[in-house]
Each structure stands twice: as C-alpha cells, then as structure tokens.
Amino acid sequence: MSNTRIEILDNGYIELIDMWGSDQSIVEAARMSTNKEFKGWGTPENPGDEKLLAFLWRNNHATPFEMAGAQIEVKAPIFVFREWHRHRTQSYNEMSARYTPLPDENYMPSVERLISVNAGTTNKQAAGVDQKQVSEEDALAWMANLASAYGMAQRVYEQGLTLGIPKELARLPVPVSRYSRMRAQANLRNWLGFLTLRMAPNAQWEIRQYADALHKILSEIFPRTLSLFDEGRSKL
Amino acid sequence: MSNTRIEILDNGYIELIDMWGSDQSIVEAARMSTNKEFKGWGTPENPGDEKLLAFLWRNNHATPFEMAGAQIEVKAPIFVFREWHRHRTQSYNEMSARYTPLPDENYMPSVERLISVNAGTTNKQAAGVDQKQVSEEDALAWMANLASAYGMAQRVYEQGLTLGIPKELARLPVPVSRYSRMRAQANLRNWLGFLTLRMAPNAQWEIRQYADALHKILSEIFPRTLSLFDEGRSKL
C-alpha cells in the first residue's frame, strides 16, 4: 500500500490513509451463505475463487463488497466537496472555517480547461455547448479578472479577521473555489458507487480527476475487484 | 398544516411541502411490539397514550419516531447548506450552478449580528471571544467592503457566462454566502436529531435560525412529540 499523495488540479491531492479487507475477504464473506471458506485463487487454466468474485459482481450481490474499504485524505475546492458530500454513505471530517482561517488557496483552471469545454465534459447542459467557443484571449482575460476577484475576497476575509469579526462570518466572501481538506472513508461497495457516478463522462471534469486518482489507489489495493469494475459496471 | 413560508435571514425561508404520520402513528408503530393498537389520548386527570409516547421518548425507543416525517423547501446561503448536508439521513434535491446561473443573492449579516459576537454564539472558538469587540463603525466599513467583494464576484461570474465559459466553471468566484435552494426530507427521528445539533447554543447563529423555524413547523404538525422534545432531549 503506497501512501504517497497523488497531486490533483493546481493545489489538491488524494492520499490513502488506511484500508481494511481485501479481494479475499469479499469472497470469505460471500462464502458465509453456504457455510464454506475461501478456496484460493487459481490460474487462467485452472481458475479458483476469481470465478466466485466475478459471479458476485456480475449478479449484483453487493453486500460482500462492503467487507473491505479505505480511508483517504483529500484536498479539493469547496465546489468539489459540495458534490462529494452528497454521497451519504461515507464518513467525513473536514476543515472548518468556523474554527480556523482557510488558507488562501483557490482553484484556478488552466486555459486549456476553459477553452476546451467540449473536451472537458460531455454534459451538454453544464458545458454550455450551444454557447460560442471561448477564445484563448478571452480565457486569459477572464482568468485575470478571476484572480482579482480572488484577491479582493481574500482581502475582505483577512480584514474581517483583523477587525475581530468572528471567523464564521469573516468567511462570507470566500469563493466556492477555495481549497478545503478532509478525511473520507467508505466501504468498497460505496466507493465503487462513487466512482460510477464521478468517473462518468457527465461528471464535472474537476471531480473526475479525484475519482480517477481514487480509482488508481483502489486498483492497487483491491486489484481483482477493480478489474471487474473496469469491465463495465452498472448496478452496485 | 400551514404551508406559509417562514422568512429567515435577509433572503431565505423554510416552507413545509409535505408530511406524513402523526403523534398517533408513532404510538401505533410502537404498539406493534405488543401486538396491540392505539388506545386514544387522555386528559390530565385520566391520561391515555400520551403516557406511552412519553415513555418511548424518555427511554430512547427511537424507531417509532421514524414512522412520521416531513418534507420542506429551504432557501439558505451555501455555507448553511454545507453544514446541513452533513446530516446523511436526509434526502436532498438542490439547485445546481452546473445547470442554472445562481441568482445574485448573497447573505449580508446585520450590524447587530457582526458586533454582538458573544450574543450570536456561545461557541468560543468560532466566535473569537478572545478577539477585541467589533465597533459599529468597523462593522459598517467591513459590510461595505463585503458588498464590493460580492459585486466584483458577480461581475466576473456574469462575464464568464457571457464569454461562453461553462456554467460549472464560471461559478468559481461565487462566495459561500450565495443563496441556494433545496428540498429536504427526513423522518421525525432524524429531524429531531437535526434540531438537537442545530438549535444548540454552539451551532452557528445562521443555521440556528433555520432550525428554530423548523422547530416551529414540526411543533404544529407533531405537537405532542415536540412538546416532549422541548422538555429536554439528549439521546435520539
């Protein structure tokens, strides 16, 4: 288990903190139903319990996939956390602007991301493909204005803190692009549900970067299950 | 059941959309365990099933309180929704900046709220009571700066939309004080858990206004249960 951080966007990351269970413990749990035990993995010529794992996956026997899981640390913009926290089966502990001033780090998209709206997402409604294509010049100009807005928001935030405005109110100008940090934990079944929704082409490009990184981490620690997931999933 | 809106803060509200169950259906559900039925409410001299309801409440028999519930519509600033959505047993459908430009409404606290930090919250860490008291003059000056920051964020947001930046990116400068809107639903047990946390003195004053309004709505539709809740609760 590699605990190195995967860098994401301009200031974010995902890092594996802890895990439990394994591909094997999923099979062991499933074998409870027939009062039997794990028999061992096989070979391509002589397959073993990879057959049962595949059967469970393909027939939506979801509960054994709850018998493994992972805890991660994530640094991401608030608008990404807003989507993330809609997943109600995870456990979260996040930095709170009520208790600590949020460091001055905001997400600044790249020019490429701004002008390649159709590459960035297939979600037509969200991407606004009916709108005109953004020129590189316009994108750069807008980024400069965005940076100015970020700067002004931060000045007002800091001024409020200096004046003695409580942290919970001084934060009012902070933009939804501000980076926050959390620990998140879920069992494997629910992580796979998260990946299904957030790796999908109609997910916002930014949260997809996090989902892709998590997919990489999970593939390392639960390789057989993630390999089944990659074959195509629809139902867990 | 009054479906009128309760106005909250400068631009927000709570409105009851739907409900189900009643104080009586809580008793009926509890009577399942002894294979009996609701016997009727009594009088102070001759109490009826209010005794069972009180027994359930005081002894933390929580599941019967799941057999009633309410759906509400809420308009509140994003930072309030951020706290709200940590309640993972509710159902949510919220306005999305990916699909529609967020109307230009931000929460602007009153001078009184800004200068009465100790009245506003008993959470010492959040309120910053060790900091100096904010003067009315400073508060007014900061509010003017806050309004300017709101204005600049909105101009950059609108410019982005005009240039063809996708909605999901044009929103980056939007502050956490921006109003959003959602429908939220929970059963009564989980609403009472929400009230316990969000009516508490250490909850942020802003979300407490929403919790207080919800308390008023629930007191109208589940009067006997809320009356028990008001006696003091700790455990559901």
Added chain:
Amino acid sequence: MSNTRIEILDNGYIELIDMWGSDQSIVEAARMSTNKEFKGWGTPENPGDEKLLAFLWRNNHATPFEMAGAQIEVKAPIFVFREWHRHRTQSYNEMSARYTPLPDENYMPSVERLISVNAGTTNKQAAGVDQKQVSEEDALAWMANLASAYGMAQRVYEQGLTLGIPKELARLPVPVSRYSRMRAQANLRNWLGFLTLRMAPNAQWEIRQYADALHKILSEIFPRTLSLFDEGRSKL
C-alpha cells in the same frame, strides 16, 4: 388510496397505512436543480413533465425518487421478515416475542408449492432442481409431519409460559415459519430497490408474493413512476 388489506399466503397480508409525495413531487424536487417548477403532465400528442420523469428514471437520477414514500403494515412468517430486514434503508417496528406471546399461526405451504419446485423458483441452488421431483403423496405426508412439529413446538412454548419461563426464553422452540407482524416504511427509491430484488425470479416465492402485492399498492399511488419501473429497471 385504498387501505384495504391484500391477503398473502395462508395467514399474511400487506396494508397501506400512510403515504407521502406523488409522481408530481418527484418532478418538483428534480426541478430544484434548474430553479424551476412543475409544468404539468401532458398528453400523448403533447407530452409534459412525464418526459422529465422518464428521463430521471432512465438516467438513474435517483434522489428525486426519495421525495415520496409509503408506510405499510405486513404480516408474514419470520423467515420472510429475516430476508426483509436485510434492507437497511427501511424503518421497522415489529411484534416482539419478548413482550407478547406470538399467536399460534405458522405458514403451511400448499401441496402445489411443494411439488412445483421449478415453477416456484428459478433459483436452482435454492430450489434443488437436481433433486428428484416430490410426489404429491410425499408432499402430503411431509405436511402432516410438519403440522405435528408445529403442534409440538407450540405445546412446549405454551408449557414454558405456564411454568413461568420468561417469554424471551419460552419462545425457543418457535419455528421460523411463525407469523409475525410489523410496520415498515421507506421512501419510493428504496421501495423500488426492494421490489427489484424481491420480485426477481431468483427471490424466494413467498417473499415474492409480498413484493407483488406491494407493487400493486405502489402502482395505485405512484402510477407514473411504477409504469416506468415496469418498463424494466436495473440501477436505482
């Protein structure tokens, strides 16, 4: 909303106790995301919001379907409740043998059910299709023995109660075919998940009778959603 009971098996039933929301409230909740409202149902020539409802269903936008729900009362054998209670998103209040002696009612399958194992289920492992076909004579003989076992279990149960053995221990001989009774509540999304698993051909025939009856009830109160469900579902 018809509150009549649907009789199931030899002693069981399902009865609608309460409901909330409607096909319309699902559309209303979904419209939150674009800050719009319900526009009305249309006609075959001029379709209205039935198009949005179908879009939500077919694209697995599941959360709006949480904005409606139903509470039912169920009388079923313990082995059916054992499967039912694995659905962890429902609320339950059930009769308890710790608090009241369970009435002497046990499930006795019909001869047809016993001999038509292949008709009764397509679950090969469970049905034992590799075993020989049961003759009507054998089935009748076994039913007589089963009735005797039920009788003996009940005599020991009642003797224990008479002797003063606590109810919670006197129940030890009670068979898993004993009828119990509960109230169960879920939102529509989770009821549809229940139906998907329990109306499936590999579900045990007995719980399928309950799922089929619930499907009938839900079709009456949420006709448009259940009609989409009937088209074929896989993912909610």
Added chain:
Amino acid sequence: MSNTRIEILDNGYIELIDMWGSDQSIVEAARMSTNKEFKGWGTPENPGDEKLLAFLWRNNHATPFEMAGAQIEVKAPIFVFREWHRHRTQSYNEMSARYTPLPDENYMPSVERLISVNAGTTNKQAAGVDQKQVSEEDALAWMANLASAYGMAQRVYEQGLTLGIPKELARLPVPVSRYSRMRAQANLRNWLGFLTLRMAPNAQWEIRQYADALHKILSEIFPRTLSLFDEGRSKL
C-alpha cells in the same frame, strides 16, 4: 490483535476478523477541522491528545469515531441475529438456509438461566417477574421437552430434504434457537451504539453475552476510546 475466538453460550462465538484505524486516527480525523495534526499521547502529569479524545467523546462529536472500525465473525442463535440485524448501519453476510442445510445446533439454555429470571434480566415485561418463580424441577422437565421439540423439528427438516423438498421450504420447522453464522462489520461509532443498546440491563441476557465479548475485543484494539465508553455514555 488477538484473533482467538471467544466462546459464547453453548455453541456460539465471536472472532475478530479485521480492523482499521486506531484511537490515534480518531484524533487525526478530528484535527482536520482545525487544519492540524496528531500531537501525541501524554502522561498523567503532562496529558496530550487523550484530552482531545475525551473532549470529543464527552461533547458528542461523533463523526471522528467513524474513522476506525472492526469486522467480526459471529455464531449465534437466529433469535439473537433477529435483534442484531435491527442495527441498520452494519454490513452483514450470513449463512442462508436457502443455500445450505443449517447444521443441527440449537441453543439450550442452562437450568440457572431458566430459573434465575430476575438475575437474567432487569426487563420486567420480558422477564415476566409477575409470574411465579420457576423451580429447578420444572426447568429440567421443560428442557427435556424442548430437546424433544428440537429433535422432532430436525427430523422433519431432514425428511423434507431427503424427499426433495427445496431447502428454502424444508427449513420451515427449524426453531428460532437454531445457530447461524455471519460476518458483521461496522465503524467504531456504530459498534459503540450497538454496545450501548445490547450491554444495557434491559437487553436480553443472550445478546448481552455477545455484546460483552465484543466489548472485550474492542477494548483490546481501541483501548483509549473504550475506556471513555466505560466511564458512561449516553449519546453517540
């Protein structure tokens, strides 16, 4: 982490299968809110992060306690599993009588358990304290009858299987005292909620034996948290 089984009742056990997190990871998760890290445990004279852990516990900051957990294997009578499965935040995989004949093992209480009803439970309703005291002679006679009922149920079960009755129906006479086996998993917060309800004096004595054993296991792997739990808990 000792993976030895703790024997319970006449045929049951609990065994730790896996765990994740630690007392330290609870503190680490809580420190997210202030953007800080674990500082280390202290000594009685110079306390360290045990102070934060105690603060979290005593002030019902429950979510950090979700950042650790345990998976166990349990063998227990069906009536114990019936109570256990009402805890809807755990993950379960249990032996199924649809797929495998249940081994002929039933719970037979001891004479002491049968005659010491008041010692066995403080739940007056369940214990039947208004009933006469059971004599040792009566208890022994009842146990003999119970054993006969168990024997008859098993003969009918086996006869059904021999005749070709599907397993899912042949099981009908099986008593609720029959032993089953499962894997169960929960995070620490939810395990502590389980212990609160099932170690309580009004819980049935049999499930209390399982809760007590689990308490012993958790005390070994999360000693600081369980020590706080032992001080008295009411609210998580």
